[in-house]
Amino acid sequence: MRQDQEVVIRPIEEQDLSRLWELIYREATPEWKQWDAPYFEHKAMSYEEFQQIERSFIQKEDMWVIEVNGTVYGTVSYYFEDAGREWLEIGIILHQPDRWNRGVGTRALRLWSEHLFETLPVVRVGLTTWSGNERMMRVAEKVGMQLEGRIRQVRVVNGKRYDSIRMGMLREEWNEKTLRI
Template structure:
């Protein structure tokens, strides 16, 4: 568990499942999906189906909840792009619009990156988004990530082609930035 004032990131517990289902799978067309890879389909799930997959969520190393004032607002995550070379990509979802534009994502990802660099033998952390998600790009830049690749016009959404954006940060860049703040 990591905390920054009233914001906490922590592993998922069984009692979090009703709230996570509500945030991720209850609605057919949730607002957050317009920003989180909207070119991939979103499907609702019944609560029973979601519970049958609970081992993916509970105490997972790569999915944690974001709490603000003890209310779950979303998740931070990572996946292995290539585990033998310790290459991971991170992500964040803040499911409710009232959580957007308040610095919550920046604070949560800062805690998550710090946790990952402290717990895993990583040289680099990456983040992939699309050019339509300007808020995500700004968050990555605020955290010191650099644009590493722009794959032009590969994401098609609502009749428009967007770029895939790959950003990243090296451990030494994080440590230099992080330790200079204290």
């Protein structure tokens, strides 16, 4: 578990499962999906369908919940792009719009980045978003990431083309930033 004054990130527990279903799978077109990779398909599922996979959520070390004042509002996650476990990508989703633009995402992403740098032997933590998600790019910058790549016009959202954006931070940059704080 990691926390600051208001935000807690922690492993998923059994009591979180119905809330995660509600946030992620209850609706076919949730508002958060307009920003989180809207070019990938999202499928709603019944709670009965979710119950068939819910145990796998508890065993995930690569996904934690974001909690504010005892309520789960989203998730942070990571995965490796390569078999050698050198290229780590992270993600964050605040599923409820009433938590957007309050600094919760920035603080959760900072806590998650710190956790990963302190517990995994990685040289870089990065994320991929799209140029239409300006909030995500600002959050990444606030935690110390910088633009590493722009693949032009490869994401299509509502008939309009956007760039795929890669941002990241090296361990030495994180160490330097940590020493200044």
